[in-house]
Amino acid sequence: MTAARHPTLSEYLKHNPGTEGHGPWPRVRLVTDTWMALINRLATAPWDLLAEWADGDTVLAAVHDGTDGAVAVLSLTSQGGRFPSLSGSWPSAIRLERTITDLSGLTAEALGDTRRWLDHGTWPVAQPLGAATARPCGLLPLPYTFLPVEGEGLHQIPVGPVHAGIIEPGHFRFTCFGEAVVRLEDRLGYTHKGIEALMTGADVDRAARLAGRVSGDSTVAYALAFARAVEAASGTVVPARAHWLRALMAELERIANHLGDIGAVCNDVAFAVMYAHCGVLRERVLQAAGACFGHRLMMDRVVPGGVTCDLDAAGGRRLFALVKELRPRFEELVDLYDGTPSLQSRMLNTGTIRPELVRQWAAGGFVGRAAGRDFDARRSPGYEPYPQLEFTVPVREEGDVNARVMIRILEVRESLNLIEQLIRGMPAGPVRGPVTVADDQRHEGMSVVEGFRGDVLVWLRLRPDGTIGRCHLRDPSWFQWPLLMVAIDGCVVADFPLCNKSFNCSYSGHDV
Numbered sequence: 001m002t003a004a005r006h007p008t009l010s011e012y013l014k015h016n017p018g019t020e021g022h023g024p025w026p027r028v029r030l031v032t033d034t035w036m037a038l039i040n041r042l043a044t045a046p047w048d049l050l051a052e053w054a055d056g057d058t059v060l061a062a063v064h065d066g067t068d069g070a071v072a073v074l075s076l077t078s079q080g081g082r083f084p085s086l087s088g089s090w091p092s093a094i095r096l097e098r099t100i101t102d103l104s105g106l107t108a109e110a111l112g113d114t115r116r117w118l119d120h121g122t123w124p125v126a127q128p129l130g131a132a133t134a135r136p137c138g139l140l141p142l143p144y145t146f147l148p149v150e151g152e153g154l155h156q157i158p159v160g161p162v163h164a165g166i167i168e169p170g171h172f173r174f175t176c177f178g179e180a181v182v183r184l185e186d187r188l189g190y191t192h193k194g195i196e197a198l199m200t201g202a203d204v205d206r207a208a209r210l211a212g213r214v215s216g217d218s219t220v221a222y223a224l225a226f227a228r229a230v231e232a233a234s235g236t237v238v239p240a241r242a243h244w245l246r247a248l249m250a251e252l253e254r255i256a257n258h259l260g261d262i263g264a265v266c267n268d269v270a271f272a273v274m275y276a277h278c279g280v281l282r283e284r285v286l287q288a289a290g291a292c293f294g295h296r297l298m299m300d301r302v303v304p305g306g307v308t309c310d311l312d313a314a315g316g317r318r319l320f321a322l323v324k325e326l327r328p329r330f331e332e333l334v335d336l337y338d339g340t341p342s343l344q345s346r347m348l349n350t351g352t353i354r355p356e357l358v359r360q361w362a363a364g365g366f367v368g369r370a371a372g373r374d375f376d377a378r379r380s381p382g383y384e385p386y387p388q389l390e391f392t393v394p395v396r397e398e399g400d401v402n403a404r405v406m407i408r409i410l411e412v413r414e415s416l417n418l419i420e421q422l423i424r425g426m427p428a429g430p431v432r433g434p435v436t437v438a439d440d441q442r443h444e445g446m447s448v449v450e451g452f453r454g455d456v457l458v459w460l461r462l463r464p465d466g467t468i469g470r471c472h473l474r475d476p477s478w479f480q481w482p483l484l485m486v487a488i489d490g491c492v493v494a495d496f497p498l499c500n501k502s503f504n505c506s507y508s509g510h511d512v
Contacts, residue, residue, distance in 0.1 A: 006045040009065035013072055022444040023232035025381075027060075027073040035076045035084055042089035048362035048375075050448065051457045052086060052096040053472040054104035054129065059083045060472075061093075062446060062457060064362075069380040073446060073459070078106050085111040092361045092479050103196070105130035115145065118189040118511060128197045129470075146173045146185055153177055157493065161190050168507035172496070179492040184485045191511040199460075199471040204230055204435060207468045208303050211458065214473055215509030216297065220246075220253040221451030222473065223302035225458040228383065229471075230304040233445030233462050236435045240427045242306030243384040248319075248422045249289070249298045249307075250451075251415040255326075256285040257452040258408040258415075261504050265405055266337070268498045269346040277333055281326060288322045291315070306432030316423045323416050330416075334409055347402035351487040351499035355399060363479045365454025366407040367503055371399030377450040389421050401502040437466040453477060453506065475509030 016034075018026020030038065050062035050071070060075045076083055085108035086093040097108035098117035105127035119126070121142030126133045149156055154177055161169035169190035175183040195214060199207045211226035212219045224246055231238055263278025290296040292315035301308055311319075337343060355372035362368075364375055376393040378386040394410035396403040437443055443462040448455050454476030461469040484503045488496055 006041070008068045009047055009063065009070035009072060010068050013070065018072070019444075022073065022446075023235070025071040025073065025446060027075060027444065030074055030076050032076065032079065032084065035074075038074065039084060039086060039089050042086070049086065049090040049092050050362070050455070051459070051472065051474040051478075052093050052100070053459070053474075054078075054100045054106050055461065055470045055472075056104075057081065057106070059100065059106060060459070061086060062459065064381070064448075066375065069382075071381050071446075071448070073444075081105060082107045082109050084109050087111055092482070095478065095482070103127065103129040116142065118192050120144075120189055123192075123194075128194060129200075144187060146187075147175075147183070149175055151177075151182075154182065159496075161187075170507050174493060174496070176493060179494070181488050181491055181493060181496070184488045184496075186481060186485060188481065188507060189511050191508045193508075193512065195512050196471055196473065199468045202468050204304050204462075204466060204468070207471060209300060211471075211473065212299050212302075214512055215475060215506045216299075217257055218253070218451045218453065218456065218475075218506070218509065219297050219299045220249045220302055221449055221456045222458075223300070224250060225447045225449040225451075225456045225473075226460075226471075227302055227304045228447035228449065229445045229458040229460050230435060230462070231445070232447060233443040233460060234304075234435055234437045236305055237433055238306050238384075239430045239433055240385075241310075241429045242431045242433075244422055244426050245307045245309075245311060245431060246302050247385055247389075248311070248419060248426075249293065249301060250449075251418045251422070252285055252289050252319075253298065254452040255412055255415045255419075256282050256289070258412050259285065259330075261501070262333075262337075262405060262408055262412075264504075265347075265401065265498065265501045266343065268501050269343065271340065271343050274333060274337060274343075277329075281329060281333075284322060284325065288318055291318060303432070305435045306430070308432070310431050311423075311426070316426070319419060319423055323419055327416060330412060337405070337409075344402065346498065347400070347405060349400055350491060350495055351401045351502055353399040353483050353487050355397060357483060357486060358399070361479045361483060363454070363483055364450075364476045365452070365480070366404050366411070367476075367480045367483060368454065369393065369395045370403035370407045372397045375455070377448045377455040381448060383447070383449065385422075385425075388425070389418060391418055401498060404502045435466075437462055437464065451476065453504070453509075454480070473512055475506055475512070477505035477507075477510045480505045481510060 016028045048064045050064050052061045057078050062073050064071050102119035122139050157174040159172040161171045171187040173185045212223040214222045259278045259282040263275040267275035286296040293301050353371045358368050358371040358373045374395045391414045446459040448457050457474040460471040463469045488499050
């Protein structure tokens with residue numbers, strides 16, 4: 001018997017028209033019955049959960065159909081502060097719904113894990129995006145119940161949240177049999193900054209600065225995602241040249257971070273020569289970015305309406321020279337990486353994730369593409385100017401540390417090609433347009449942008465006066481941290497730094 005074909009998201013949307021004033025994708029308002037029917041459908045439909053958050057008493061979920069590329073936002077007004085959990089169909093919703101409870105006070109029904117996630121009990125207010133109940137000063141962190149140790153010969157090793165070296169805080173609880181890791185459980189939230197609460201009521205310029213500081217190594221990606229969400233909500237038209245300059249900055253950011261990661265992964269297995277040479281090349285990229293755009297990380301250069309700086313002829317020549325310098329030097333390092341057996345023996349078959357888990361969690365970036373998930377937001381759903389450019393999205397199937405390094409290597413090559421295309425094809429014209437908000441409409445917008453870690457999502461609602469009514473930011477690390485816990489299974493404790501660095505999830509981006 002032939003299995004029934006599930007409707008695509010596009011087909012579903014034909015029967016469920018979207019809300020006006022939401023761009024560029026529709027928002028579908030559901031009631032409890034249709035929300036429950038959707039949950040049942042999701043158990044087998046090939047739709048990915050992009051994000052889930054709350055706006056007042058309403059829960060929203062952004063979904064993407066990998067078969068037809070459609071994107072939509074589905075929303076449900078909670079009943080008495082409760083809503084049916086999506087976690088039965090999408091396990092990636094578990095931490096998102098725990099966070100909804102922490103921030104907004106809404107409760108997901110039938111959620112298997114109800115422990116606090118971001119709220120450790122030390123914030124000055126509880127539910128800062130909901131009732132915002134004040135707490136006494138000087139509170140100690142609430143106790144957190146980790147999964148119990150069950151089995152003869154097992155022991156636990158707690159690591160963090162404070163680590164050696166300059167690294168953000170996160171707690172890792174290893175359950176081991178001897179040196180072999182049989183389970184890893186993480187706890188995050190130590191770098192929560194309250195950015196979404198700070199954005200509420202802020203003007204667009206202030207909020208754009210906050211977005212660019214969610215995760216400093218992805219400042220261009222976050223600024224671009226925020227700007228595109230504002231532009232979608234307000235109907236702002238961005239000059240063509242600004243689109244191309246934004247992409248140029250994004251590719252420079254991608255190259256710099258990939259170079260840093262490749263060297264750092266090799267350094268974790270004591271292959272310091274790669275670390276040193278990758279660091280030199282990364283520095284060359286940052287110097288060029290600083291010379292061309294006035295800031296090494298290009299922070300605050302991408303804004304709603306366009307960009308704040310232009311690229312002159314001398315800057316274009318400098319970037320061409322950078323690409324010409326990097327290509328041969330980078331290929332020498334790739335040959336060194338491939339030709340060092342002791343290095344390969346540590347990378348191959350270490351920290352492996354199965355492709356079906358990557359698809360289930362909709363993990364993006366090099367984590368997803370190293371395990372067969374062919375998704376890149378530059379291509380689908382896509383945004384300017386990438387439809388006008390030629391590039392390949394590299395995908396591998398092995399899902400191990402080596403595959404994640406190789407995806408980075410292949411992406412550096414593609415980004416170098418993109419930089420040349422962007423400079424050669426850069427259109428003339430202005431680099432910034434005005435952002436205007438009509439006061440007679442409801443303005444909501446969402447964007448999905450490909451950062452170096454993967455897809456960054458921003459959804460926001462603008463008030464009639466142009467300030468932010470609500471803004472939600474979702475880092476790709478939300479769907480990658482849980483997979484790291486799986487990747488370490490069967491490894492020894494000493495492999496964790498290598499696996500962790502090969503993922504390079506963002507603590508700060510996750511803990512918004």
